[in-house]
Amino acid sequence: MVKTINVGGRNIIVLGKTTRYARHVWSEISKRYSGFNKVFFVADQKGSLAGLNPLDTVIIELGQTWKNPIYETFEFQFLKDNGAVFIQEK
Numbered sequence: 404m405v406k407t408i409n410v411g412g413r414n415i416i417v418l419g420k421t422t423r424y425a426r427h428v429w430s431e432i433s434k435r436y437s438g439f440n441k442v443f444f445v446a447d448q449k450g451s452l453a454g455l456n457p458l459d460t461v462i463i464e465l466g467q468t469w470k471n472p473i474y475e476t477f478e479f480q481f482l483k484d485n486g487a488v489f490i491q492e493k
Contacts, residue, residue: 409438410461413488418473419465422446428465432492436463447471452478457485464491 415436419425425444433442439461445451452473460482473479483489 407435407437408490410436410488411438412440413438413459413461414455415439415442416452416455416460416462416482417442417444417465418462418468418471419444419446420468420471422448425465428492429463432463445473447473450478452476452482455482457482457487460487462487462489464489466493 417425417429419428422444425446429442429444440459443451443455462482468474
């Protein structure tokens, strides 16, 4: 039985090594998540993180995303330091 995670109307950022990879994996795991507002697919475009409220954001990390250059950006650090929820999918 697959447990469903209700993210409570938050935005989801799917972070993968490429956006194509993130979209592919999301198509397989999306049934595990419910109640989300919008889904953003991010690889290394820091501009796609600008303007998101950390309290309304869930970041789903796919694989070895800590190697991704976006980890060093101000926008990502802002989300991380100000309350975004992180979920690691393997």
